[in-house]
Amino acid sequence: MSYYNTTAETGNILDNAWVKTANQDELVLSIFIKNRTVVFTPHEIQSILRDDYEKLFPITSVRRSINTLTKREALEKTTTKRKGGWGRSNYCWKYKE
Numbered sequence: 001m002s003y004y005n006t007t008a009e010t011g012n013i014l015d016n017a018w019v020k021t022a023n024q025d026e027l028v029l030s031i032f033i034k035n036r037t038v039v040f041t042p043h044e045i046q047s048i049l050r051d052d053y054e055k056l057f058p059i060t061s062v063r064r065s066i067n068t069l070t071k072r073e074a075l076e077k078t079t080t081k082r083k084g085g086w087g088r089s090n091y092c093w094k095y096k097e
Helices: 011-034 042-053 059-071
Strands: 075-083 089-095
Touching: 011 042, 011 059, 011 089, 042 059, 042 089, 059 075
Parallel strands: none
Antiparallel strands: 075 089
């Protein structure tokens, strides 16, 4: 399950939220697949989504997608860190071959 129903939504609202997060997960995964040898921070993925796909996802949603894809073993967390948003170090992820 990639949508965390913290607001106790039901019916069509909940169904639509699940579809939206599944589509977001697939879009995030496609970025990693297209760039198999590149590592990305969540903030870098958020920038690509904004600049290349005109999608404005909050950083928390991008992180949720990355964590979901990591649990599915589609992505792998690396030991590489880079500056991300707010000047803080962020781990990088890569596509898991």
